[in-house]
Amino acid sequence: MCFQNLPIEFDALGNARLKEGLDPYAYQTRDLDRSKVEKLLASNGHVKDINLDPVTRVAGALSFHTVVDLEAGKVLEAHSIATLFRGYEVILKGRDPRDAMFISSRVCGVCGGVHSVASSLAMEMAFGIGVPPMGGALRNIQLALDFMVDNPVHLYLLAGPDYSQVVIERTNPSLWEAAKKTETRHGDVHGFKTMAELFTALNPLTGKLYLEGLQMTRPAKEAYAILYGKYPHPQTVVPGGLSTTVSLQVLNETQLRIIRTLDYAKRGVFIWDDITEFFYDADSRYQQIGTRPKNLIDTGMWDDPYAYDGTYAGAPEWGERRWATPGVIIDGELVTTNLHHINMGMEEFVEHSYYDGWEDDGVPFRTDPAGNPIGPNHPWNKETKPRSDQRNWKDRYTWSTAPRWDRQVVEAGAYARLWTTAAAAKMPHTRFLQATGTSVKIDTPQTAALPAMEFEWKIPETWNAFERNRARAYHIVYSLMVAYENVQIAFDLMGQGENKAATMTEFRVPRNERVGVGFWGAGRGFLTHHLVMDKGVLTNYQIVTPSTFNASPADPFGQPGPYEEAVVNTPILEEFDSGDTFTGIDIFRAIRSFDPCMPCTVHIANGRDMIMQDVTTCACGAA
Amino acid sequence: MENMISVPMKARVDVPLEGEISRSLPDQMGNVAGAHSAELHQRLLETGGRMDSMGPLKKVYVFWLPGMSCDGCSVSTIGATEPSIEELLTGALPGVPVMILHHYQFQMESGDHFTHLLEQADAGALDAPYIIVYEGSIPDENLTVGTEPWAAKGSLPLWAPADQRQRRSTSEWVRRLAPEAAVTIAIGTCATWGGIPASLGNPTGAISMMDFLGKDYRSALGLPVVNVPGCPPIGDDFTETVTLLLKFMNGQGPLPDFDELGRPAWQFGETVHLHCPRGAWYEEGNFAREFGGKECLAEIGCWGPVVNCHITERGFINGKGGCMVAGGACIGCMSPGFPDKFTPFYKRPPQTTPATTLSRMHGALTKPLRRTTQLERNREPRWKSDATSGWAPQYDNVTLFHRSFEYFYTRIQYFRSELPGRNEKDEEKYASGYVVPPEAAYGKHYAQWLPERRAEEARKRGTYQRPGLSPQADGFETPVQDDQE
Incomplete structure (x- = not known):
């Protein structure tokens, strides 16, 4: 059915089973071949070895290595390098599972709250508890508020300056001339008459859109703080819901802030529509910036408060009732919407990362709790040992692992969930949102400055950096309407006297062996937390984040990670005289379009042999 | 200076190799603006106007160095409003020098151009003083000698080809930049105390900034490391501290007070419990038994009474939020020892039961008295x-x-003082004439009647609307129309 590479087949009833074979999951590692690039580098002056360390205007520590042929305008090779390592899973091992919510939240300061919730989802599965509807609704609001911060910050503070006057004027003077003459299509909505005006507003520090990006994300942060205490690390997430004291005041203040940011979100769609169309019209080769196959993945999110029961067996059903439908897109086709399939297909590889393999440690789980086969590289079986090493492009070069689905390179992103939702057309909530099979329609009410509007995000024909950014702008409106609907649900529940947001008061941490997984989403794609616990403490904790997928290095099959692939496919369109004036703007646009978020990309699983044992020179006594 | 560093860093070599020609500036790669962010700042400075005359400093560089961080402190800081980060960056505050922020999330340029400014600071070649802000804990890079550092920014030396460079760890940057910095600020619990990356069982040997720089460290202004803790810290706490420090450096204000652990004393002087809106529930002996309860959270695991913080007073952003305000128990994230001194979370802290029992006893006496009076x-x-x-x-x-x-309560309340009021007759009190209250005229249940019934009864009685009196007194909702009927 949905798997092409994994040794899994389905019987007539749709039950998965392992194909026959001695070691069905075994694979052959393919060496990375650099001889061609090395030869070109040695013989040609116009082939440049370029080290971008660090890549700025991304969250966290990312650096990038490329080999560019400046004459042909081509990128020959790209390596994505995560440059920070903290060891969160080591810290989590042997702790009370309840600590995981707060500790795993600190994995990422940009999307900490969603880690916290993913952690509590995993615990709910392990403990066997559900969430009262109020808790479910408030969690959905939290997630949407997170995006109302994350996505605009990315669009206007991090990626936005790449499209600003100061940049375009110098990297592409001819484009700047065109921008001065081109009228915007939606000037009546956003107020910028020419594209040049719009690009000037994106200038750092002085531009209107840049400063708005700082100011307009604050109401959402306020609403977040009202419900969750603080942002980015929430204080009220507990397994089984939230410890928030829910009152009409809380709901009113939240709803007001959602409505007040809606205007801003609506305007953003027109701004990014205009930017995208301007670049496409100026040069159709811009459609190739950051392009890669249409392989995307998302686990969906925003649980139906009445359908979610926290069980693994029920995951396919409650998964499809989410406001964003889970799914995998391979070559533009939706291959599954089943959370079991998505979970079964996940594997992590470390052949090109600073970790040792775990093949000698056995495979604790041959199947998931529903009896579906899972491989030794599945997060529940992963057993990673960090080992810092010299950087070598053929061998190991990053702290990020290489997660794959069905051993294919898939990318995660806010757009991935719009895509899967649109393609699946299973999203059951139609009050403001509708999935049509080729698009998602978003109905927005009238707000202070703009009338009621209907937006339609269509599955794009080409897949590139501009489409990623444009989809992100739609995603803000989409998530705000989900939040709006969930506040209404919360108000209705209050009316029924249901203001309880959490299931349990006293924790009863199970003492036997349990596994759990939380499927949730961040601003830059889905994330999962896989946990294994025994005797009341965590024995394995695995976090797979969107940027682990996107920033991954090559896998053992020789396939490069999504950033690397997108950069290699990027044509060099900037205008420059010589190598000395080349800035690499096209490469940056490609990388930043993914909304890289490195803090949570790098983490490690527990290791039985800690590397600390080799070390005798630790000055602080932590060994 | 070398001996004040507790962790020797000998692994990073960046002297020119023999035969290499040093380059003064890297090429444009990575510099998408074609210029440094400093140039954008220059535009702002040139329009500074009168601000220039206030104090000797026009600008101060702020180097934001991320160690083993989650970026949460940065995210928190861009939410601040007292003042906001854009006010600091754009020179919107008279008397406060413009903050030239060198931050990996906001810098225009990447790669060597980004690193170049750090190198200039290291070489003492900047045209203004600088502050360093460190976010995240400092890992022990002795564990990675000869291999990839745990946390790094930039590959050096800039003049060398890529394959001959060493990635420079952030702790090495701190070691180089701290001695000459006007102030060093550790932001967030990781940088101030160690935080989660330094918690028990960590593989990286992480420690805090002040532990790393040691007992004898003083910045150019003579201060040890300034600590603004929190996980995440309150953005306003940080921007407020920086603003006050900048004002001080510019001769526009006093040196802020710091407590014994280098925290801003006015922010972290008291425990969060003293500012907590649920603190009074504690005082009356009422405790939440379940999540979502509105009472004091002490018994579901709140550490508030022993943690220095003021989030419940300041709110988290723009005065809104705060852990206990929303319903989250304090887990001590602003405190040294976080997380290990406070885990397992949601387990009642040992001192709580004796304390809350005493509080219940106290509450049992005060509550009935208060309710009766109330x-x-x-x-x-x-x-x-x-x-x-x-x-x-x-x-x-x-x-x-x-x-x-x-009766007795009033006697005590007004003992040796006068009851308010003139004790006149009603007729004397009201200049426009005293009206019989409708209850007196129509009976006790007048107030419960619907307006129609009031009007009807009034008509029956033959009362009419007199000028200058409130219509309710006569039982008319719309007396004029009623009269016309």
Whole structure:
């Protein structure tokens, strides 16, 4: 059915089973071949070895290595390098599972709250508890508020300056001339008459859109703080819901802030529509910036408060009732919407990362709790040992692992969930949102400055950096309407006297062996937390984040990670005289379009042999 | 200077190799603006106007160095409003030098151009003083000698080809930049105390900034490391501290007070419990038994009474939020020892049960007294026996106990002072003439009648609308129209 590479087949009833074979999951590692690039580098002056360390205007520590042929305008090779390592899973091992919510939240300061919730989802599965509807609704609001911060910050503070006057004027003077003459299509909505005006507003520090990006994300942060205490690390997430004291005041203040940011979100769609169309019209080769196959993945999110029961067996059903439908897109086709399939297909590889393999440690789980086969590289079986090493492009070069689905390179992103939702057309909530099979329609009410509007995000024909950014702008409106609907649900529940947001008061941490997984989403794609616990403490904790997928290095099959692939496919369109004036703007646009978020990309699983044992020179006594 | 560093860093070599020609500037790669962010700042400085005359400093560089961080402190800081980060960056605050922020999330340029400014600071070649802000804990890079550092920014030396460079760890940057920095600020619990990356079982040997720089460290202004803790810290706490420090550096204000651990004393002087809106529930001995309860959270694992913080007073952003305000128990994230001194979270801290038991005993005495007093205070003096509203019928029933309680209470309350009011007759009090209250005319249940019934009764009685009097007094909703009928 949905798997092409994994040794899994389905019987007539749709039950998965392992194909026959001695070691069905075994694979052959393919060496990375650099001889061609090395030869070109040695013989040609116009082939440049370029080290971008660090890549700025991304969250966290990312650096990038490329080999560019400046004459042909081509990128020959790209390596994505995560440059920070903290060891969160080591810290989590042997702790009370309840600590995981707060500790795993600190994995990422940009999307900490969603880690916290993913952690509590995993615990709910392990403990066997559900969430009262109020808790479910408030969690959905939290997630949407997170995006109302994350996505605009990315669009206007991090990626936005790449499209600003100061940049375009110098990297592409001819484009700047065109921008001065081109009228915007939606000037009546956003107020910028020419594209040049719009690009000037994106200038750092002085531009209107840049400063708005700082100011307009604050109401959402306020609403977040009202419900969750603080942002980015929430204080009220507990397994089984939230410890928030829910009152009409809380709901009113939240709803007001959602409505007040809606205007801003609506305007953003027109701004990014205009930017995208301007670049496409100026040069159709811009459609190739950051392009890669249409392989995307998302686990969906925003649980139906009445359908979610926290069980693994029920995951396919409650998964499809989410406001964003889970799914995998391979070559533009939706291959599954089943959370079991998505979970079964996940594997992590470390052949090109600073970790040792775990093949000698056995495979604790041959199947998931529903009896579906899972491989030794599945997060529940992963057993990673960090080992810092010299950087070598053929061998190991990053702290990020290489997660794959069905051993294919898939990318995660806010757009991935719009895509899967649109393609699946299973999203059951139609009050403001509708999935049509080729698009998602978003109905927005009238707000202070703009009338009621209907937006339609269509599955794009080409897949590139501009489409990623444009989809992100739609995603803000989409998530705000989900939040709006969930506040209404919360108000209705209050009316029924249901203001309880959490299931349990006293924790009863199970003492036997349990596994759990939380499927949730961040601003830059889905994330999962896989946990294994025994005797009341965590024995394995695995976090797979969107940027682990996107920033991954090559896998053992020789396939490069999504950033690397997108950069290699990027044509060099900037205008420059010589190598000395080349800035690499096209490469940056490609990388930043993914909304890289490195803090949570790098983490490690527990290791039985800690590397600390080799070390005798630790000055602080932590060994 | 070398001996004050507790962790020797000998692994990073960046002297020119033999035969290499040093380059003064890297090429444009990575510099998408074609210029440094400093150039954008220059535009702002040139339009500074009168601000230039306030104090000797026009600008101060701020180097934001991320160690083993989650970026949460940065995210928190861009949410700040007292002042906001854009006010600091754009010179919107008179008397405060423009902050030239060198931050990996906001810098225009990447790669060597980004690193170049750090190198200039290291070489003492900047045209203004600089502050370093460190976010995240500092890992022990002795564990990675000869291999990839745990946390790094930039590959050096800039003049060398890529394959001959060494990635420079952030701790090495701190070691180089801290001695000459005007102030060093550790932001967030990781940088101030160690935080989660330094918690038990960590593989990286992480420590805090002040531990790393050691006992003898003083910045150029003579301060040890300034600590603004929190996980995440309150953005306002940080921007406020920086603003006050910048004002001080510019001769526009006093040096802020710091407590014994280098925290801003006015922010972290007291425990969060003292500022907590739920603190009074504690005082009356009421404790939340389940999540979402509105009472004090002490018994579901709140550490507030022993943690220095003021989030419940300041709110988290723009005065909104705060852990206990929303319903989250304090887990001590601002405190040294976080997380290990406070885990397992949601387990009741050992000191809580004895303390809350005492508080319950205290509450058992004070609560009945307060409730009885409240019943009498929560009443207009006019409502002697009758509250005349559709709400709360119990206000109509005043028992003898309450009458006598109120009598003695008032005697004590006004002992040796005068009861307010002139004690005149009603007719004398009201200049426009005294009107019989409708209840007196129509009976006790007048207030519960619907408007139609009031009008009807009034018509029956033949009362008409007199000028200058409130229409309700005669039982008319719209007296003029009614009159015309």
